[in-house]
Amino acid sequence: MRGNYQTNSGVQFRMLSDDQLQELFDGVLHVLEYTGLDVHHDQAREILKEAGAWVDGIRVRIPSYIVRKALDLAPRSFTLFSRDGNPEHNIHIGPGRGHFGPGPTCPNFIDVETLERRPYTKADVPLVAKTVDALPNIDFCESLGTVNDVHHDLGALYEFAGMFPNTSKPIVAWSYDKFDSAGIHEIAVAEAGGQEAFERRPNYVHYCEPLSPLVSTQEALDKLIFAAEHRVPLIFTPCPISGGTAPVSSAGVIIQGAAESWMGLVIAQTLQPGLPFFMGGVFSVMDMSAMILSYGAPEMALNMAGLTELAHFAGLPLWQTGGCTDSKAFDEQAIIEGSLTVYFSALTGGDLCHDVGYTESGMTGSVFQLCAMDEAIGYSRRITRGIEVNEDTLAVDVIHNVGPNGHYLREPHTRKYYKNEFWYPNLCDRRNYEEWEEMGKKTLKDRTVVRVHEILATHQPSPIKPETEKVIEKVLAEAEKRVKSS
Numbered sequence: 001m002r003g004n005y006q007t008n009s010g011v012q013f014r015m016l017s018d019d020q021l022q023e024l025f026d027g028v029l030h031v032l033e034y035t036g037l038d039v040h041h042d043q044a045r046e047i048l049k050e051a052g053a054w055v056d057g058i059r060v061r062i063p064s065y066i067v068r069k070a071l072d073l074a075p076r077s078f079t080l081f082s083r084d085g086n087p088e089h090n091i092h093i094g095p096g097r098g099h100f101g102p103g104p105t106c107p108n109f110i111d112v113e114t115l116e117r118r119p120y121t122k123a124d125v126p127l128v129a130k131t132v133d134a135l136p137n138i139d140f141c142e143s144l145g146t147v148n149d150v151h152h153d154l155g156a157l158y159e160f161a162g163m164f165p166n167t168s169k170p171i172v173a174w175s176y177d178k179f180d181s182a183g184i185h186e187i188a189v190a191e192a193g194g195q196e197a198f199e200r201r202p203n204y205v206h207y208c209e210p211l212s213p214l215v216s217t218q219e220a221l222d223k224l225i226f227a228a229e230h231r232v233p234l235i236f237t238p239c240p241i242s243g244g245t246a247p248v249s250s251a252g253v254i255i256q257g258a259a260e261s262w263m264g265l266v267i268a269q270t271l272q273p274g275l276p277f278f279m280g281g282v283f284s285v286m287d288m289s290a291m292i293l294s295y296g297a298p299e300m301a302l303n304m305a306g307l308t309e310l311a312h313f314a315g316l317p318l319w320q321t322g323g324c325t326d327s328k329a330f331d332e333q334a335i336i337e338g339s340l341t342v343y344f345s346a347l348t349g350g351d352l353c354h355d356v357g358y359t360e361s362g363m364t365g366s367v368f369q370l371c372a373m374d375e376a377i378g379y380s381r382r383i384t385r386g387i388e389v390n391e392d393t394l395a396v397d398v399i400h401n402v403g404p405n406g407h408y409l410r411e412p413h414t415r416k417y418y419k420n421e422f423w424y425p426n427l428c429d430r431r432n433y434e435e436w437e438e439m440g441k442k443t444l445k446d447r448t449v450v451r452v453h454e455i456l457a458t459h460q461p462s463p464i465k466p467e468t469e470k471v472i473e474k475v476l477a478e479a480e481k482r483v484k485s486s
Contacts, residue, residue, distance in 0.1 A: 010096065010386035013347040015305050021313040024306075027255040028262060029064040036061035037214040037263050041221035044267055051270045060263070067262055070269040074277045076315050080140070080233065081201040083191050084168040084462040091139055091170055091352075093276070093317050098346050098384075100323065100377050101140035102128065103355035104159065104174050104207070106365035109145050110330070112452060117328075117364055120145030125162030127456060131367045133167035134459040137377035140205075141167045142174075144357050144365030151483045153177070154476075160184045160204075161472045164191070165464045171204040172235065172354065178222040179482065181206065183475040185230055190471040191464055195230070205233045205278070205352075207319075210260045212240035221267070228268045233276035235352075236264030237319045241293050242303070244286035250299065253283055254306050265316075278352060279311050280304075280319030282362075295361045296326040296337030301344040308348040320350025323373035324358035330368050330445055334359060338369060339376040346380035371455075372448050375427045382423035393417070427451065 016024075039045050039060045054061045082089035091099050109120040112127055125143050132141040141163050147155040157180040160173050164187055175181040184204070192198035208223040210216040220236075227234045238260040240246030246253040261279040268275050284293055284300035294300065304321050311318040322341035327333035338356075345353040355362070356377075357370030387393075398413045408414045427447050429436055436442075442450075 011347065011384045013305075014309070015302075015348075016309050018313075021310055024251060024254055024258075024310050025314060027251075028258040028310075029067055031214075031255060031259040032062045032067055032262060033064050034061065035214065035259075037210075037216060037260065039216050039221070039263070040218050041216065041225075043225065044216070044221040047225075047267055047270055048263075051266060053266070062263065062266055066266060070262070070266045071314050071316065073269040073273045074265060074316055075274060076317065078233070078276045079201075080170040080205060081203050082168045082170065083164070083188075083203040083464070086168055086462070089139075089169045093351050095312065096349050097351065098320070098349050098353060098381075099139035099351065100342070100345075100353045100356050100373075101138055101169075101172065102132065102142040102144045102357045102365065102370055103324075103362075104142045104144070104146065104156075104172075106145045106358060106363060107148065108360070108364040110359070110364060110366040110368060112367060112456065115330075115368075115449070117360075119148040120365065121149045122147045122158050122162065125159050126166045128365070128367055128370075129163040129166035130459050130461060131370060131452060131455055133169060133461045134455040135371060135374040137374045137381065138169075138356065138370065140170045140172055140352065142172050142354065144367065144370065151480070153483050154180065154479050156180050157183050157476065157479055160187065161476055164188070164472070165469070166461050168462045170202075172207050172352070173204050174207040175223055177219055178226045180479065181223050181226045183479055185226075185232060186475055187468065187472055191468040199231045202231075202233050202276075205235055205276075207235040207237065208264075209281075210236065210238045210264060212238050212245040212260060213256060214260060216260075216263060221264075224264050224267060225271065228271040228275055231272055231275060233278075234264075234268055235278040235280070235319045236261050236268070237279065237281035239282045239293070242283070242285040242299065243288065244293075246283075248285075250303050250306055253303055254310060257281055257283055257307065258310060277316065278319040279314075279316050280307060280321075280350075280352075282321045282355065283307055284321075292326070292361050294326055295321075295324040295355070295358055296333070296341075298340075301341045304341075304350065305344055305348045308345075308350050312349070317351035320345045320348075320353035321355050322350070322353045323356030323369070323376070324362070325369065326359075326361045328360050328364075330359070330366060330372070330448070334369055335372060335376075335444070338373050339379075342373055342376045343380045343383075346377070346384045367452050368445075368448050371452050372427065372444065375425060378423060378425075 077094035283303035
């Protein structure tokens with residue numbers, strides 16, 4: 001029996017000290033209390049004022065004690081549930097657990113048949129959802145694009161309606177306004193079996209964004225308030241650009257972005273104490289030569305790691321970023337940038353890591369990049385799982401029994417452990433040259449395309465309830481009627 005024995009259950013990664021994190025934390029509180037934010041929403045300003053904030057026109061300053069109270073109320077650990085009750089698709093948010101999924105809003109898409117870039121359409125939504133449903137290391141679903149072939153105000157609603165029947169994994173939904181927020185929620189509640197059942201087992205998360213620097217719009221806060229009032233787990237996540245809409249320094253962009261997010265936290269926890277809330281975003285750089293928000297920059301991984309550590313220091317889960325690239329093609333650059341950001345997110349324990357499958361600096365979604373990153377996530381998870389050290393895995397007796405010049409192929413110890421100790425790839429090729437040559441000399445790109453086509457041809461997601469199908473039809477019909485009459 002061991003006593004006073006310390007165990008590291010996985011790879012340990014730490015970038016910032018407690019002193020540095022305290023400085024960042026204090027910096028966020030200082031910005032919120034003395035600089036404040038512009039809040040373009042009458043009800044939100046009133047909520048903040050009643051909570052104790054100082055309101056001067058649209059400028060709101062929040063004393064630190066109010067922020068600390070909101071941080072204390074927000075849970076660090078909770079569960080997001082699959083829509084069909086499959087426990088393997090539940091997401092358990094908590095320390096040391098990282099989860100991965102695509103992002104939304106790309107205007108373009110890589111066609112699954114021609115592999116050419118084109119506008120994203122309504123027909124692409126089920127393809128993305130089915131791919132997500134089938135990939136073992138992709139944990140939640142987003143659409144990888146913005147639907148272009150419906151009324152522009154209805155794109156987000158059509159995305160949710162297309163994703164929901166085609167994956168049972170939790171969905172991160174976004175919306176343009178409170179009207180499609182309500183439609184999305186009606187669909188989710190119908191499948192859950194009512195509002196109370198949804199609250200016990202939420203099957204989606206609502207995503208909304210403030211603006212950098214230090215602004216929250218009417219639309220963003222409409223959506224935040226709707227989510228809070230209906231107990232929908234919430235992501236309130238800015239996209240500050242270092243050197244553009246935020247300070248150029250990593251510490252500066254982290255402080256500003258956290259302040260933008262924590263203003264939403266205060267509103268959410270005032271309205272609905274204990275509501276699951278994610279801070280986070282895309283914290284990358286303005287490439288001064290190309291004038292773009294870089295999705296492949298090492299500084300993005302660095303900033304997100306720092307933000308993750310601050311979030312966990314404050315007791316909040318984080319909306320991370322990774323698996324994305326600035327490359328315009330499914331090539332070596334895409335794999336390098338995507339894999340490194342996935343690995344960094346896994347190391348830091350980013351709770352929900354989104355934008356997996358983004359290419360062209362967030363302009364184009366690709367299920368091929370998504371599929372390849374599923375492989376990179378599996379690889380990263382094996383590393384971050386670490387090394388189990390116990391009496392059996394030490395294998396001292398096994399080494400003694402085999403002795404010099406023996407082998408371990410027939411050992412019961414080998415048969416017991418090799419399937420769990422070893423990671424086996426789905427796309428990477430380990431065969432010898434002659435076997436690879438005989439199989440057609442297929443590259444990683446070739447194998448990825450084949451796997452995506454196999455998933456789309458054969459994978460069958462679990463069906464939604466018939467009554468939910470009727471609700472989807474009703475919600476879409478009502479939305480079409482609303483935009484035509486407006």
